[in-house]
Amino acid sequence: MxxxxxxxxxxxxxxxxxxxxxxxxxxxxxxxxxxxxxxxxxxxxxxxxxxxxxxxxxxxxxxxxxxxxxxxxxxxxxxxxxxxxxxxxxxxxxxxxxxxxxxxxxxxxxxxxVTERVAADQVRDLELDLVDETAARLDLLAHISDELAKNLDYDAAVDALGDIAIPALANWGFVAITDDRGRFSRVHLVAGDLHDRETVRALANQDIGWLTRAPKIAEAMTSSPGFVATPYAIDTAALPGRTTPEQLVLLRRLGLGQAMVVPLRARDRVLGVLTLVAVDGFGADAVVTAAHLGRRAGLALDNVRLFLAERTAVLTLQHSLLPEIPEIPGLDIAAAYIPSGRRAEVGGDWFDVLPLPDGAIGLAVGDVVGHDLRAAAAMGQLRSLLRSYAWEGSSPGEVLSRADELVRGLDIADISTCAYLRWRPNGEDAHVTYARAGHPPPLLRLAGGEVRSLDGGLSTPIGLAGPGGAEATIDVPASATLVLYTDGLVERRDRGLREGIALLTAELSALPDDADATTVKNRLVDRFVGPYQEDDVCVLVVRRVPPTS
Missing domain, CATH: 3.30.450.20 (PAS domain)
Incomplete structure (x- = not known):
């Protein structure tokens, strides 16, 4: 140059x-x-x-x-x-x-x-960091909400909250939940580091009542809706006075820096607290995330609690309406009712076994549309109607037709499907007359594995105006097995009704000839009912028992 x-x-x-x-x-x-x-x-x-x-x-x-x-x-x-x-x-x-x-x-x-360039880069990096922090916060909150929504067990939901939130925000901590009387009923401790989990387990086995009696926890439990948890330095000097020597050793091993007590706020009260401990202190983002989490997790836990209370009440009603299976000579009968795993989980599926005055046996399986208390109540009314008409000796087609007329006249239920069979013993065999109001066909398994579908006797579902009274007949030989079911057994989002019935037919065919009704029922439930069942399921299995010498 x-x-x-x-x-x-x-x-x-x-x-x-x-x-x-x-x-x-x-x-x-x-x-x-x-x-x-x-x-x-x-x-x-x-x-x-x-x-x-x-x-x-x-x-x-x-x-x-x-x-x-x-x-x-x-x-x-x-x-x-x-x-x-x-x-x-x-x-x-x-x-x-x-x-x-x-x-x-x-x-x-x-x-x-290059001061101006560096300053611009720093602003850009700060903006990117803020975007990343916001995205991470939303992801964490969404993850926790999804996990709590999937739990149908309150204690499991409490544990899931701690297992997800504490490792993301702190070194260790715990979730403490109160019962309806305001007393702490569950405390779940969690460590973020795998190496500390044995220490947490050891601390959890101790008497940890002192955790729930801390002044900061009392403050959070009685806080107003506008309360925001802030970090504070743990008073290590006061710990020896309210812990045992062994507890103090475990606490010091986990680390005692800053703590934050976040109220888990429901609709009308504080359900409990999420307590977070960070050995090196909390960042601003952790404080903001914890504030959002307290409200969202509190509502989610309250939803689980309210849902379980409603579920218990509806299940109690539903099971009170389902019959006790009577002992009937010559018949081996087994039945199952499984509620769905969805939030609105109990509905209108039902079965009935009714010995009639003339010696015949009434068999019914039905499904009222809906998954709530109203559907369960409508199911009880419809079952009573069918019992009344069946007791009078009406034929299956007439029973369903009369029930349809009254349901539409009194607006008892929206729509329901039903299969009603009149089983009349005939020596070693039985003569069955049946009718179906929009219901999937019962299946009859014969000795040797042949399965027949009872496709006849079909009319429109109960609650829809249409021609009724259709019915069909079939003879049932000794050692045959009859299976009645609701569509929840065979139909899923990824499997249509016809495909499900075909799979059910194959499963029945593969059963041994000497399988009793309980074995058949258990096999079908194990094969077709999953852990997250989408719909209610009723299964009624009736087997003609051959006479014994």
Whole structure:
């Protein structure tokens, strides 16, 4: 580069003598003086470390020094200070100059003020960090909400909250929940580090009543809706007075820095607290996340609690309406009712076995549309109607037709399907008359594995105006097995009704001829009912028992 161009350059340039002690500056241009505020006569003969200050990164300085000692060029951005003490971000490039023998004789430095660029980068990075933090917070809150919504057990929901939230926000902590009388009934401790989980288990086996009697917990439990939990330093000096020596050892092993007690606020009260402990303190994002989490998790737990209370009441009603299976000579009968795993989980599925005055047996399976208390109540009314008409001796087609007329007239239920069979013993066999109001066909398994579908006797579902009274007949030989069911047994989101009936037919065919009714019922339930059942299921199995000598 021509000398005049070097002297007039807007780039701050400097040259140091690598052969002299401490590598002092021997030349700087005017741009260097304008950048740093130092005139040439104040810097020549000095190492350029005079530009360093309190916030200069020692790692960056070490990186420069290592490169210079190795005879390599180096480029970095470092925080330097001008003569008047103002800081600036300096983009530095230092290149070695070697003689003909390869010995480094000088270092040429180029400096550029990049403060505005660095500030813009920092703002951008901060904005990206805020976006990432917000996204992470929303992901955590959504994950917790989803997990709590899936739990149909209150204690399991409480444990899930602690298992997810505590490792994400703290080193360790616990969830403490009260019962309806306001007394702590469950405390679940969790450690974020796998190595601390044995310590947490040991602490959980201790009497941890002192945790729930802490003043901060009492404050959170009685807090107003606007309360926001803030971190506080754990009073380690007071712990020996309210813990046993063994508890104190375990607590110190887990770490005692800062704590935060977050109220789990439901609709009308605080259900409990989420207590978080961070050995090195909490960041601002953890405090914000905890505040959102307290409200959302409290409502989610309250939803689980209310759902379980409603479920218990409806199940009690439903089971009170289902019959006790009577002992009937010549028949082996087994039945099952399984509620769905959905939130609105009990509904209108039902079965009935009714010995009639003329010696016949009435068999019924039905499904009232809906999954709530109203559907369960409608099921009870419809079952009573069918029993009344069946007791009078009406034929199956007439029973369903009369029930349809009354249901529509009195608006008892929206829509329901039903299969009603009149089973009349005939020596060793039985004669069966049946009718179906929109219901899936019962299946009859014969000895040897043949399965017949009772497809006849079909009319529209109860509650829809249409032609009724259709019925069909079939003879049932000894050792045959009849299976009545609701569509929840065979139909799923990923499997249509016809496909499900085909699978049920194959399963029945594969059973041994001597399988009793309970064995058949258990096999079908195990095969077709999953852990997250989407619909209610009723199964009624009737087997003609051959006479014994």
């Amino acid at each position: 021509p000398l005049n161009a070097v002297l007039a350059s807007d780039l701050a340039l400097s040259i140091s003598d690598a052969l002299r002690p401490d590598d002092p500056l021997v030349w700087v241009n005017s741009a260097f003086s304008r950048l740093t505020g130092y005139p040439a006569d104040e810097v020549l003969g000095r190492n350029c470390r005079f530009l360093q200050g309190a916030d200069t990164d020692p790692i960056a300085v070490g990186r420069i020094r290592t490169a210079m000692d190795d005879g390599r060029a180096v480029a970095t951005v470092i925080r330097n200070y001008r003569r008047d003490g103002t800081a600036f971000w300096n983009q530095v490039v230092i290149s070695p100059v070697a003689d003909e023998t390869g010995r480094v004789t000088h270092h040429v430095g180029i400096q550029v003020d």
